[in-house]
Amino acid sequence: MDRRQRIAIFTTASLPWMTGTAINPLFRAAYLAKGGDRKITLVIPWLSLKDQKLVYPDNAMFGSLWEQESYIGQWLERRIVFISDFGICFYPGKFAVDKRSIIPVGDILEIISNEEADIAVLEEPEHLTWFHHGKRWKTKFRLVIRLSAATQDYPRSIICNLHGVNPKFLEELAGIEIDLYGNREDSDRVKEAGNKLKLVVRVHPGHDHSDPLFH
Template sequence: MEKKQQHIAIFTTASLPWLTGTSVNPLFRAAYLAKDEGRKVTLVIPWLSLKDQKHVYPDNITYDSPAEQEKYVRQWLEGRTGFTSLLNIRFYPGKFSLEKRSILALGDITEVIPDEEADIAVLEEPEHLTWYHHGKRWKKKFRLVIGVVHTNYLEYVKREKNS
């Protein structure tokens, strides 16, 4: 009996060229997980309006299409890893929140992954991805959901007056 291919979808709240932990770490995680041919790995990243891109991305870098941004991400990744990754990249609609200094997902981003590929979801900064999530429950859509927290909230609290 042939073993079913494992599907891993990694959802994150940031993407290159914004060099944050939530853009770089998930990208590397996806690239290295995709080296195993027994897995199909999809990195799910936000697509921002031109206005939001100008707020977030450095050096006035902007993209006219998701395909243009994907090309940049793949070239950057290959330059750092020395190999061409077989990972898939999909985009969800996002909006930059000036108050939160974070990208928020718009709509049901679980829909980016077809039901037949909804095996494992890795949520990078799950608290950000679920602030305004009004779609299908993650655990209903995916067999397994893993959260990776990047922000050390205790350290932030310690820095506050009367923490």
């Protein structure tokens, strides 16, 4: 019997749409699956050809789920140095032009079988639940992790960033210097945290977003 921890990562975007909710969960799935001690499934939207034309750049179009899954796998292989064994599942989605977001269609919880339902990670939970149909997430999954504080708080709820961090991100940040604009009550704590991480943090007085300094 497979006793590995099962994690399903739900998101509202997928490559070739170069947006954070397509790229971040993809790397998250790859690095959480590294080592093989967890069973990871990335759950992403499948769009009609009409919506693909609206969303995907460079006239990228996919006639089948396999074509898009293959594209995603090849894109990832060029950016990581190991073979990551995780699954990809698609749910039907529709691009809402007014919201500039992909909306799930139907009960996307059915994508994961009851036997495989253990932990759910929700990227942009506010988008995933705008028009949610079917079971409650907590009824389906033992543990639900939302990677955003945009939705309402519930008893015993916790906001948790979960990684899966691509080492290239850490390499790019090595030696970075930070200019912090805003010298209110938390600025000293931020500077102290930066010092612990051996980062150069310069604290400046606060400025309005419209200040020419930022433009």
